[in-house]
Amino acid sequence: MALLEISNLTVEFPTRRKTFVAVNKADLTVEPGQIHGLVGESGAGKSTIGAAVMGLLDPPGHITSGTIRFRGEEISGLDAAAMQALRGRKISMIFQDPLTSLNPLFTVKQQLVETIQEHLGFDDAAAAARAIELINRVGIPDPEIRVNQYPHQFSGGMRQRVVIALALCSEPDVIIADEPTTALDVSIQAQILDLIKELARERQVGVILITHDMGVIADTTDKVTVMYQGEVVESGATAQVLGQPDHPYTKSLIAAVPRPTVKLNRFPLISYGGRVTEFHIEDLARNWPSTEAERGSALLEVAGLTKRFLQKAALLPSRREFFTAVDDANFEIRQGEVFGLVGESGSGKSTIARMIAGLYPVDEGSVRFEGQEVTAGRRGVPDFYRKQIQMIFQDPYSSLNPRMRVDQIVAEPARHHGLLSGEPLQARVSELLDRVGLGADAGLKYPHEFSGGQRQRISIARALATQPRFLICDEPTSALDVSIQAQILNILKDLQEHLNLTMLFISHDLPVVRQMCDRVGVLKGGKLVEVADTEDLFARPQHPYTRDLLSLMPKLDGLSNEGLAVA
Template sequence: MVNATNDGNPQAGNAVPVLSVRGLTTSFRIGDEWRPVVRNMSFDIAPKETVAIVGESGSGKSVTSLSVMRLLPKGASRIEGSVRLNGRELLTLDSESMRRVRGNDISMIFQEPMTSLNPIFPIGKQIAEAITCHRDISSAEAKSEVLHLLEKVRIPNAKGRFDDYPHQFSGGMRQRVMIAMALASKPKLLIADEPTTALDVTIQGQILDLIKLLQEEEGMSVLFITHDMGVVAEVSDRTIVMFRGEAVETGTTDDIFNRGKHPYTRALLSAVPKLGSMGGRERPMRFPVIDISTGQTTTPETEAGSVDERKRPLLEVKNLTTRFDIRSGLLGRKSGAVHAVENVSFNLREGETLSLVGESGCGKSTTGRSITRLVEPTAGQISLDGYDVVRLDRGSLRKMRRSIQMVFQDPFASLDPRMSVGSAVMEPFIEHGLGSKAQAREKAAGLLERVGLKADMMRRYPHEFSGGQRQRIAIARSLMLDPKVIVADEAVSALDVSIKAQVCNLLLDLQQSFNLAYLFISHDMAVVERVSHRVAVMYLGEIVEIGPRQAVFENPQHPYTRKLMAAVPVPDPARRNVKRNLSTDEIKSPIRPVGFVPPQRQYREVSAGHLVQV
């Protein structure tokens, strides 16, 4: 166990810590026994200091924060040790006293704001409730305070949005509402539990800047929980690395990043994709993979395959347009349309990865679903492996889908929990009548081995696998029909950093073995730079820049492309005080009135194959 105290922290000095944790051990009841999931954690947080707890899923970092807040279920959990806030022991407080501490002296921001906000109450009322619970003030005073908080967290037109409901806000704006609620009682300590994990890179940048700014203004201490080393480098003064319920290393963030000693710390840092690390390289590169127990590199960086540009494209998309009608009024008349994809054109060759990048709502996922006809396109042409996709009848469409398969972001949602993984992987082969059940079982076993699992796992169910293993199962299933094109829709976005590296390497290996073409949909610019041959940047349903990966990343031309790249957290503690000054504006709405005619877009060629919208 590492004693994570304030040694070496310039901000700590001799100040009394805001939070002092000693010997924290948290156990959960499993059957008749107590099983510890956090063991002997000790650390301090000084006034105005930010301490990050970093580790992968299951390391115990979120359980540590919930133990500090005493938010774990009483009968099923046991918290031992000492947790002192400004010298006051929290673990011995009665429930009512602890309730007064929460939201008053300590506040918490959670990963998913939509599950933390009540969908049936306006956000202004919800923030006001957080204030009136702890202070004896009138409704008018509470409203004035709420408006001040909304302005403080940079929500445009705060007065006009006071009565808006959570669903009327974007993900980034909902997270700002949660921060406003957390700040309502001017807490001494803010606990931020993965507050940016589910957000687009530009929104993530805004939230990180906002937390840093508010910390300076309010003088708060911050406990930041995350698995993103880039985020850690940008926000924290000191860092605690957790692995399997224990703190394995602690120190100043600069020490951890530049002089980290524990094999797990080095493994985490080596697996972080760094924007700009591909400078001068034309082809995608595999990630280095490090054995956590030894710190030794088990998979070195190697170049992936190249693309034969003399061959005819497997997939050709011309002027693809997909719109969704909006109907309103008593008779349900059409009042407008969501212009989700507007006049998009690109092609894709064997063995090539084309990445579609952009923020949520830009149309990249709808593009992938339109190509597979999971969503019906409004207009345009799609040619896939000799099929005219838009004109296919139901029977031909089913046959066409053998050539193109999708891997989704959440494999748990796309796997039937009542079906063994063997049956799930075999199902497409049997449904398409490609052979007997025995042949399907043999092929499924071979593919599971190919994606790094074991054939004897076929009898297990999805809940018995980790997130990374489930994604491997989804990839194996997508390969059962021998497709030529795979649409990977945010396929690695939800994975921990080391698992993400392994799955990306697996995709590159499979591409080389089977000559697969990938349409790789993502908002993670650092991963996209690593795995792509070409990149298309989407904004409001349109491609604003497209070209070879090296050209787009080393010479970005469109302002939106540059904005995306500027927002990527860089795993370098020297950037601790850098402010990006990103706009707080929400992404514009793609909703257009009836009869709207989109303007004709023009593109200029910057270099060979590198086009930018003018």
């Protein structure tokens, strides 16, 4: 008997204008011990299926037809009390956004212990021991110390690991994992996926793995279902669907996946349904000087950069304990270059980016832009520097103001720096929203009306609004499906190549780093252990840690190569 069986499921969201059909007659089955992948573009209905199974559809969304059965029993019509008993104990969910899954007022230990006691009935000591065991199992170092900290004291990737630990607390029969590895580097991703595979193999847990990462699908799942605009377009064994896809949309989706072994000139865009978006470079950025001499010169220089965070407060300074997040980092970024930073979650990548952007004060070391000191102190960074840099943040949920309309959000940086106003500014905002695939009408909506991937596109449009000279990209595509990722990466490639835009590109996705970056720095524990040209680094890594990191990269050998344009 199937653990979970979804038949002819339709989910609708009524609005004042019309009824939006989020899922249309979808079928999906999960057997004991099976990992079933669910892929498709942002807004395809993947997360809606997960929410429907859990009974967590946001009003006014509701199931209009179809059935959901758990171990043969209908659960889609259960009342709130019955669903509460089932949810978490028998069917558990790993949510996409760790910030909305964790209570900022309670320590990780308090949240884990409460969940363990609720579902398993452990006493305080046993629940605390189980919490530490789970924190260790999902790869968080020093679990006895970290378990007593609050969510804000963890990096984005570590918060996601805490959410995974919460989902595993109750030892469920079915796990719905909604983008469980989006914010994780390859080493922790491999550890988490091994854990999911172990649960499926040893405890016969059934897993629905919702993801936009084809590498995760290829390496982890037994079956895969492909969705497009709420409908299932193809389903079958993973090797068959990825290696010999039948549907045109599946073929386009696979062609847009960055390859770890082949450098592409441009990423193929989704052509199914007439959704290819043209991009005109002159609409988005200034034509900065790009002579060979200028391209070879250092635009940004980082020397001895160090950042410490208070870990244990005390009245006497000698008794205070600090955590060194970045330790004596030295590198330069040349004009017109894309410089990549890679490393595990918590290695200091985002901390370096925030110090360069002036969001964190620097404890030691310096940052120089075109030879001028721009190191952030108590007053931040100089105005001339702030006007020439923009940052795309990792988390699109917390980086957008929920009370502002999207057009106001995108226009805010250009208005703040006095670059544009009135109709020219509104025209630029509409153009940007169209170029990132949302359409000008998206400007009249609010962030909560968009999926995670769509919110990240809003963030990218906002960053490009000021026509920046230096762009800091902190995991800019981590929340995007492969089709939109391909579109955004193509835009960034065009900006860099044609307009001499300089970028710091931070990512845990090594295939994306290989496609995008000219040089790469590798961070481990806050220290820069290797800097090299991208192709040299991937072909001949020198440091043992770099070799270990690259060995964990998804190989993607079974993917169809139809439609690739090799550089």
